[in-house]
Amino acid sequence: MWVQKEISLPSKPRGFHLITTEILKKMPIIKTINIGLLHVFIKHTSASLTINENADPSVRTDFESHFNHLAPENQPYYIHTLEGSDDMPAHIKSSVLGSSVSIPISNGKLNLGTWQGIYLCEHRDRGGSRRIVITINGN
Amino acid sequence: MWVQKEISLPSKPRGFHLITTEILKKMPIIKTINIGLLHVFIKHTSASLTINENADPSVRTDFESHFNHLAPENQPYYIHTLEGSDDMPAHIKSSVLGSSVSIPISNGKLNLGTWQGIYLCEHRDRGGSRRIVITINGN
C-alpha cells in the first residue's frame, strides 16, 4: 500500500520545532499498517528534518545555539552572500541535518523511541511556510 | 515482501562500532531478495547510525576524536545540562549522523561497497543497550 500527501507547514521562527503530531494527524492510515515505513521529505534547501528529543525544549534551544557555531554567518570565505547572512549557513545546516527522515511503522504505530520526535529545523530568519511530502509504504 | 525485527544491541563503550555482521545475522531473509532495501533505525536520541570504513579501526578512533571537537562537552551556551556533560553533545552528534541508514539489496546480498560497514555510534559514556528496528522491503 502506498499513500502520499504534500502539505504546507505554517511559517515557524528560526530554530528547531517538534512536528510529530502535525505529521501523524495527516496520516491516520498509519493505524491500518502492520509493517511499513514513513518517509518525510522537505522541499527546501534552507530548512531540514531530523529526529531528536521530544521532551525538554532546552534541547531544541541548544541545537539552535550549536548549529550557529557549526555553520556561522559571515564567514570570510563565503561567496554566496547576496541572499543575506543567514542564507549560506542555512544551506550548510540543511545538508548536515538532511532533507528527509524515515521511520518504521509497526503494528499500526510509528515505531519511535520514547524520547524521539520529528524536528522541522528552520534555518532562515524568515523562512515562510514549508512544503513537506509524506509518503507511507507498507502492508 | 515486508520483514521487520526489533532487537536490542548489548551495551557498547562510547565510540564507533561496526555492527554489519550483527544486522546480517538477524536477517537471513536477505538471501531470498532480488531487489530491495534494508532500513535500520535506532530508537534513541543519544546514539546514531552511519556507514563508513569497515577495515582499519583507526578510522573509528578518529571519528570519536573528531566528533568530540565537532560537538564538545561543556559549551558555555548549553542550557540542557542536567543529564551530564556528555548528554547535549550526544543529542547533537545523533542528529548530525542520523538515526537511520538504508542500503540497497541486490541479488540476495546487501549491496555495500567493499569498504563500507554499518556503525553504531554510541555518544553517551554509559548508554546501555540500544533498541534497533530492522525493516526489509523487496521482492
Place this chain on the structure above:
Amino acid sequence: MWVQKEISLPSKPRGFHLITTEILKKMPIIKTINIGLLHVFIKHTSASLTINENADPSVRTDFESHFNHLAPENQPYYIHTLEGSDDMPAHIKSSVLGSSVSIPISNGKLNLGTWQGIYLCEHRDRGGSRRIVITINGN
C-alpha cells in the same frame, strides 16, 4: 514495482557536483510511477550524497570551503593518516553528509522543490569514478 540499476559516475574533482540530470537519465521509468520513492546510494566511504541548491554554483563552492573547516586535514589527533591528508577528513564528511538520499516520486516526477538538486560530494583529491546504486519502488 521495483527497479534497480548500478552505475559508475565518471571521476569528478574534489568538491560538490550536481548529478540530478545524470540520475534521471538512467531512470526513465519514473514517468510511469504514480507514488513511490527514489533511493540513491553511494558505495564509498570518502564521497557522499546530499540534496541542496541547484542554481547558483557559488553555493557548491562555499560547501567545499566550509566542509574543509568542519573536517580539516592534518588534525593533530588523527591517527588514520597513511592514505593521505585528505583521507580521514573525507571519511568524516562522508558520514556527516550521508551515503544515501531518498526522494518522493509523485505523478511520474521526482518531487523535488524548485531549488533542490542531488549533489555528489567528492571528498578526495583524486577519488576516481564512483559507484552508485539507484533503486526505485512505487506503483
